[in-house]
Amino acid sequence: MLRYLARRLGQALLVVAGVVVLTFAVMRLVPGDPAVAFAGPKATPEQLAAARARFGLDDPLPAQLLTYVRDLLAGDWGVSLRTRQPVRDDLYLAFPASLELVGTALLIAVVLGIPLGVLAARYKTKFPDFGVRVGSMLAVSVPVFWLALALQTIFASNLGWFPIAGEYDSALDTTSPLTLWTNITVVDALITGNWPILTSTLDHLVLPALVVAAYPTGVIAQMTRAALIEESGQDHARLERALGFGETSILTRFALRPALGPVLSLIALVFAYAIVNGFLVEAVFNWPGLGRYAAESIRSLDTPAIAGVTLLVALVYVLANLVVDILQGFVDPRARTR
Amino acid sequence: MTTETRTPETQPLRRTLPRIPDRFAAFGAVLIVVVVLAAVLAPWLAPYPVDDPRPLERLLPPSGAHWFGTDQVGRDVLTRILYGGRTSLFIAVAVLAVSALAGVTLGVVAGYAGGWIRDVIMRVTDVFLAFPALLLSLALAVVLQPGVNTVILAIAVTWWPWYTRLAASMAASIATRPYVDAARCLGVPAPLIILRHVLPNSLTPVLVQLSLDAGGVILTSAALSYLGLGAQEPTAEWGLMVQQGQTLFTTNWWVVTFPGLAILVTAFAFNVLGEGLRNALDPRRAVK
Amino acid sequence: MSDHLIEARDLRVSYGGRVVAEVPRLDVGAGECVAIVGESGSGKSTTLLSLLGLTQNAEISGQVRVCGVDVLTASPRALRELRGARAALVMQSPHAALSPATRLGVLMRRALKLHGVRDVDRTMARAMEEVLLDRELLRRYPHEVSGGQAQRFAIALAIALGAEVILADEPTSALDVTVQAEVVGVLRRLRAERDLALLLVSHDLALVSTIADRVLVMKDGAVVESGPAATVLAEPSHPYTRELLEALP
Numbered sequence: 001m002l003r004y005l006a007r008r009l010g011q012a013l014l015v016v017a018g019v020v021v022l023t024f025a026v027m028r029l030v031p032g033d034p035a036v037a038f039a040g041p042k043a044t045p046e047q048l049a050a051a052r053a054r055f056g057l058d059d060p061l062p063a064q065l066l067t068y069v070r071d072l073l074a075g076d077w078g079v080s081l082r083t084r085q086p087v088r089d090d091l092y093l094a095f096p097a098s099l100e101l102v103g104t105a106l107l108i109a110v111v112l113g114i115p116l117g118v119l120a121a122r123y124k125t126k127f128p129d130f131g132v133r134v135g136s137m138l139a140v141s142v143p144v145f146w147l148a149l150a151l152q153t154i155f156a157s158n159l160g161w162f163p164i165a166g167e168y169d170s171a172l173d174t175t176s177p178l179t180l181w182t183n184i185t186v187v188d189a190l191i192t193g194n195w196p197i198l199t200s201t202l203d204h205l206v207l208p209a210l211v212v213a214a215y216p217t218g219v220i221a222q223m224t225r226a227a228l229i230e231e232s233g234q235d236h237a238r239l240e241r242a243l244g245f246g247e248t249s250i251l252t253r254f255a256l257r258p259a260l261g262p263v264l265s266l267i268a269l270v271f272a273y274a275i276v277n278g279f280l281v282e283a284v285f286n287w288p289g290l291g292r293y294a295a296e297s298i299r300s301l302d303t304p305a306i307a308g309v310t311l312l313v314a315l316v317y318v319l320a321n322l323v324v325d326i327l328q329g330f331v332d333p334r335a336r337t338r
Numbered sequence: 339m340t341t342e343t344r345t346p347e348t349q350p351l352r353r354t355l356p357r358i359p360d361r362f363a364a365f366g367a368v369l370i371v372v373v374v375l376a377a378v379l380a381p382w383l384a385p386y387p388v389d390d391p392r393p394l395e396r397l398l399p400p401s402g403a404h405w406f407g408t409d410q411v412g413r414d415v416l417t418r419i420l421y422g423g424r425t426s427l428f429i430a431v432a433v434l435a436v437s438a439l440a441g442v443t444l445g446v447v448a449g450y451a452g453g454w455i456r457d458v459i460m461r462v463t464d465v466f467l468a469f470p471a472l473l474l475s476l477a478l479a480v481v482l483q484p485g486v487n488t489v490i491l492a493i494a495v496t497w498w499p500w501y502t503r504l505a506a507s508m509a510a511s512i513a514t515r516p517y518v519d520a521a522r523c524l525g526v527p528a529p530l531i532i533l534r535h536v537l538p539n540s541l542t543p544v545l546v547q548l549s550l551d552a553g554g555v556i557l558t559s560a561a562l563s564y565l566g567l568g569a570q571e572p573t574a575e576w577g578l579m580v581q582q583g584q585t586l587f588t589t590n591w592w593v594v595t596f597p598g599l600a601i602l603v604t605a606f607a608f609n610v611l612g613e614g615l616r617n618a619l620d621p622r623r624a625v626k
Numbered sequence: 627m628s629d630h631l632i633e634a635r636d637l638r639v640s641y642g643g644r645v646v647a648e649v650p651r652l653d654v655g656a657g658e659c660v661a662i663v664g665e666s667g668s669g670k671s672t673t674l675l676s677l678l679g680l681t682q683n684a685e686i687s688g689q690v691r692v693c694g695v696d697v698l699t700a701s702p703r704a705l706r707e708l709r710g711a712r713a714a715l716v717m718q719s720p721h722a723a724l725s726p727a728t729r730l731g732v733l734m735r736r737a738l739k740l741h742g743v744r745d746v747d748r749t750m751a752r753a754m755e756e757v758l759l760d761r762e763l764l765r766r767y768p769h770e771v772s773g774g775q776a777q778r779f780a781i782a783l784a785i786a787l788g789a790e791v792i793l794a795d796e797p798t799s800a801l802d803v804t805v806q807a808e809v810v811g812v813l814r815r816l817r818a819e820r821d822l823a824l825l826l827v828s829h830d831l832a833l834v835s836t837i838a839d840r841v842l843v844m845k846d847g848a849v850v851e852s853g854p855a856a857t858v859l860a861e862p863s864h865p866y867t868r869e870l871l872e873a874l875p
Contacts, residue, residue, distance in 0.1 A: 011464070018465030026477045133362065137613070141605035143557055145564045146580050146598035153587040222613075235722035241680055243737045243783065244710035246702075253736065257727035276472045280561055284584075295565070298476055306477060314468045321468075 005326065012322045019314040020072065024065050027307045077311075078304030082297060087308035090293060095312060096183035097167060098289035101282070102274045104186075104205050105212035106267060113217045114256075114263065117224020122251055124229060132221055139218030144277055148211045148284035155207060162207050165286035168200040208285040212278050216270045223266050227259035265324040272317035363614020369607035377423030386414040388421045389572045397590045407592035409583065415592060419600050421574035426604065429490055429559045430552050436494040441501025442537075442544055448502065449509025450532055460506065463499040475562055486575075489559050489568040497555065504547055508540035546619055550612030553605035560601045576601045630655045631713075631791045631823040632677060636688040639669070639676045646684075647672045647847045656790065659817060659824040661838035661855070663831060663870065669847035670827045674793050677825070678713060679705055693790055711741040714784030718796040720776030724768035730779055731764030734786060741787055753786035754779075757812050774805035778812055785816065791823045798833060810837060831870060835859050843867045 043051070052058055056067050071078070077087040113136075120132035156164040163169070167185060172178075176196045181188050186205070189198035231237065232247075232255050240250045279291030286292065290309055297305035376383060385405075392412035400407045406415035448459040475492035482488040512518060513536060521531050562568040563577030571578070576597040583593035632654040639647040647669030654660045662670040675681045677690055679697050690697040693712040695704060709715075717723040725733065731750065738746045754761050757778040763771055771779070777797060784792050794813070798806040814837055817824050828834055834841060834855065841858045843851040843866065851864040862868045 011461070014461055015464045015468050018461065019468050022465060022469060026474070026481075130362070137606060137609055138602070141553055141557070141602055141609050143560050143564075143577070143580070143598060143601045143605070145561060145577075146594070146601065149580065149584050149587055149594060150598070153591075157588045235717060235719060236725040238675075238680060239715060239717055239723040239780070240725065242678055242709050242715035243787075244706045244708075244740055245737070246706060249740075254725040254728055254733075258725065279472065280564070283565070294473065294476070310469070310473050310477065313473060317468045 008322065008325050012318050015318050016315065019311065019318070020069060021065065023307050023311050023314070024068050026310065027303045028061070028064075072311075077308045080297070080302055080305045080308075082300045082302040082305065087304050090305065091290070091308055091312055093183060094288065094290045094293040097185070097287060098275055098278055098282070098291065100167075100184045100186055100201075101205070101208055101212060101287055101289055102271065102278050104209040105274060105278070106216055106271065108209055108213040109216035109220050109270075110267065112213070113220030114224050114260075116217075116221040117228060117263075118251055118256065120221065120225040121228035121232065122248055124225075129225075132225065136218035136221040139214040142214060144211055144214070145280040145284060147214060148208065148281045151207050151211060152284060163200075163204050165284075166204055167288055168197050168204055172197050172200055204285075208278075208281050208287055211281050212274055215277060216267070216274055219266065219270055220263060223263050224259065227262050228255050231255035231259045265327060268320040268324045271320050272313065275313060275316065360614060360617075363611055363617075366607050366610030366612075366614060369603065370611060373423060373604050373607060374427060376420055377427050380417075380420040380424055384414075384417040384420045386417045388417055388574055389413070397586070397593070399590075400592050406596045407590070409579070409593050410586065410590075415579075415596055418574040418579060419576070419596055422576045422579065422597065422600065423604070425486060425569055425573060425575045426556050426559065426601070429486060429493075430555045432490045433493045433497060433555045433559075434548050434551060436490070437498035438501050438544060438548060440494075441498035442505040442540065444498075445502035445505025446509045446532055446536055446540060449506035449511075450513045450528065450536055452510070452513075456506070456510075459502065463502045466496065466499040467503075469496060472558065472561065475558065476565070476567060484567045484570055486569050486573065489562050492562070493555055493558055497551070500551070501544065501547065504543060505540050508543060509536045512536050512539045543619065546612060546615040549608055549615055553608035553612070556601065556605050556608070630691075631693055632660075632825060633691040634677065634688065635690075637673065637676065637690060638687045639672050639681060640685050641683065645847055647676070647844070649673055649842070649844075649849055652842065654791070654823045654825050656823050657817065657821040658840075659826060659838050660840045660842070661826040661828060661834040662842045662844055663828060663834055664844035665829060665870075668844040670844050671795050673844070674795050674825060674827045677793060678709055678715065680715070707741075710737055710783075710787050710789070712789055713791040713793065714787060714789035716777065716780045716784070716792060716794040716797045719800045720773045720780065721768055723780065724776060726768055729765060729767055730771070734764065734783055737783060738786060743787065749786050753782040756785050756816070757782040758808075772805070773801050774808055777801065777805075777809050781809075781812055781816070785820075789822070791825070793825045793827075795827045796829070797826070799828070799830060806833070813837065829870075831859065843870070 056064055059067070075088065077091070079085070080087050080090055083090055116132050116136070120129040123129050152164060155161045176194055178185065178188055178194055178197050179192045181191060185201050186198065188194070189201060228251055232250060237250055237255065240254050245254075275290065278287075278289065279294060281287070282289045282291030283295055290312070294306065294309045296302075297309065380388075390413060392408075395404075395408050395412040397410060397412075398404055398408040404414050404416065406419065409415055409418065444459050444463075448456040474496050475489070478488065478492040478495065482491070509532075518531060518535050521535065526534075559568060560575075560577030560580075563575045564581045566578075566581060569575035569578050579597035580594050580601075583590070583597070587594045630653040632652065634649055634652040637647070637649045637652065638645060652660070652673075662673060664670045672681060672684070676684065676686050677692055677697065679686075679700075686698055688698070693708060695708045695712075697705065697708070700708070724730070734750055734753075735746055738749060743749055750764065751761055754764065759775060759778055759782060763775060763779065768776060781792070792813070797813070798809055801809065810833060813824065816822055817837075824837075826834065826838060838855040841852065841855045842849050843858065843862075843864065845866045851858060851862065851867050858867065859871065862871060
């Protein structure tokens with residue numbers, strides 16, 4: 001087990017190294033001179049040269065890569081050309097908001113998807129199964145930005161049931177300002193007992209979280225169904241039938257727990273995908289997360305910021321994969337040799 | 339009852355090609371045929387010219403003359419959707435062709451060769467898999483001029499690793515089969531073994547994967563266009579249509595609704611067929 | 627005739643029109659042990675499962691009465707009441723037959739509650755004692771017990787539920803020889819003490835000769851020979867039975 005852990009960790013580090021190199025390459029590919037962007041259009045040649053020297057733009061590329069890696073290791077992710085803040089500080093504000101959105105969405109996906117999968121498996125080939133199958137297929141096929149627009153138009157603009165955009169009512173910042181602990185608004189509001197901001201945030205979360213939840217809900221329902229059907233075809237299900245248990249209780253009391261393994265690892269994998277998918281939703285609902293930050297950075301060709309977002313999302317992906325593989329290694333000894 | 343006759347010649351074919359397993363998957367296949375026909379025959383089916391702004395006929399609601407209404411510059415939405423299908427399907431076919439070709443080649447080499455060649459290829463694959471597809475596409479779309487070709491390149495760059503993984507695992511399992519061993523012992527050169535035995539046997543899962551992926555590619559390309567980084571005016575493209583109409587959703591619902599539905603239906607059709615094919619290949623997932 | 631706990635007449639099991647098992651007559655009375663022998667694929671396991679209606683997607687015709695319940699026409703509810711409480715199943719691979727994420731004690735407790743057994747704790751303790759298992763095993767997961775222990779636990783389940791009939795499908799073939807003897811010993815003792823009707827499916831003629839009163843020999847889904855165990859095994863009349871006997875070490 002220890003050897004498996006070490007090997008898997010080594011692989012992950014190798015991937016991270018590759019991601020860093022690729023990020024650096026993309027950064028250098030982005031058009032526009034970062035020195036010009038930093039010093040401003042009216043800069044004198046001297047100011048430009050100073051900016052070039054500051055970013056090390058006159059060094060050969062391998063030297064620049066080395067500097068980049070050294071800075072990253074020292075925790076320096078560069079300075080955003082747009083906000084003039086360290087990228088790490090910007091990400092520290094934006095990432096928790098994305099986490100809040102995606103976390104809520106995955107919670108919804110688990111709470112909806114697993115029971116739907118159970119329902120489909122219980123009545124397989126019957127009408128409920130067909131309904132879940134069509135529904136989950138639609139959920140994974142719907143363009144998120146369109147679904148976001150549709151829900152926003154119907155439930156916010158027309159019916160007025162939910163706020164149109166934003167994370168919470170900004171007037172609350174003056175009437176009941178929030179003390180930051182984790183930068184995740186919901187969590188901070190909860191631990192500091194800031195009810196006005198908590199309820200306002202939850203209210204603002206409903207529509208975007210539902211949209212982000214569509215894809216994972218569909219995938220989880222399909223996976224739960226498949227895993228349960230496989231599990232209920234195993235020998236132990238036959239014994240449980242022979243003991244007089246009904247199909248529903250076999251599924252929920254005996255098959256669900258072993259079937260949850262693959263479903264949980266799927267959730268970790270969907271997590272990274274949901275963050276990126278959330279970008280489009282953040283754009284529609286003006287959610288102050290990574291997606292909005294990335295969109296604004298791309299629009300202003302803010303290379304350090306683009307690189308920062310890319311690197312962060314890639315790290316999250318690698319980490320999620322690592323966690324899944326290690327968990328699988330614990331659950332299934334055969335996975336270790338792969 | 340109908341009597342079923344099976345001639346011996348049809349037997350091998352039945353085994354290699356997955357049967358359309360159920361009516362739902364068949365429905366997906368029919369839907370795909372309809373979408374493809376609509377796109378291919380767009381010039382003959384479309385009631386109006388594709389780029390024909392008529393300022394006096396702006397934002398007309400659906401009617402007998404304009405089934406899906408007209409857009410913000412007075413073009414027929416139905417016509418734009420039919421032509422938009424050409425763009426989406428062209429992107430999907432191009433992306434999948436490029437990624438499958440590059441991915442399968444690398445994967446088959448990795449799986450057949452094994453050893454350090456395999457390790458190097460698979461680690462590079464891991465790096466590209468770890469890269470968020472949409473984000474890399476976004477960055478590339480910024481670097482290059484926005485447009486259909488950029489979208490194809492950007493998505494293909496993030497898509498090929500999946501085929502490498504799939505083909506590598508298939509090839510690795512085929513490379514250890516007795517008949518491949520036998521061929522190797524007889525001195526058949528490696529490229530010939532790959533071409534004759536490994537490649538044909540890896541093909542079926544790749545085909546299934548292609549069908550499953552087509553929906554994803556269409557969704558990603560629409561997302562890029564929606565962000566303004568894909569197809570540009572006056573090209574008809576569904577994601578672009580949604581973006582241009584999004585502020586009009588409350589007042590002129592048809593401008594946004596129909597292009598979105600077009601994306602949904604097309605992605606749905608490919609996903610349904612892909613799932614059916616996968617179930618046919620992997621009986622554990624199938625419902626019997 | 628009605629004192630038999632298992633009674634099958636003209637039983638025929640088929641999948642999609644293909645007959646996989648055909649048994650004209652099968653009776654097992656209280657305190658009796660009947661064995662069905664044959665190679666794998668001969669239809670013996672299918673026959674056993676069909677007696678409790680546990681074959682999936684199979685068409686079954688004929689008449690089957692287990693503990694007086696007409697299995698083929700009974701309501702799902704009546705079937706569930708029969709299964710476990712009166713007729714119990716012991717399966718071939720002891721580990722695969724137990725849900726991997728459920729502790730043994732939890733499974734037994736759920737089964738007892740399902741069938742409305744009162745005094746659950748005492749019943750569980752007594753059943754474990756009868757099969758010579760430590761009560762501590764109830765706290766373990768299936769992968770934490772040995773094959774022999776798992777198989778004896780399956781028998782303990784039957785005892786705890788007060789089953790009158792045990793249907794055992796190759797109960798020893800996945801076990802070591804010494805463990806086989808333990809399990810067979812438990813089965814034989816319980817049959818004598820509790821007057822259990824025991825239907826055993828096995829390809830192991832050595833095992834069958836030590837426990838069975840009567841034997842049915844099946845080949846390709848059909849019964850080719852049947853009769854008292856001593857007669858059939860000593861003077862087989864069908865060439866196939868002779869073949870099976872000659873294959874013994």
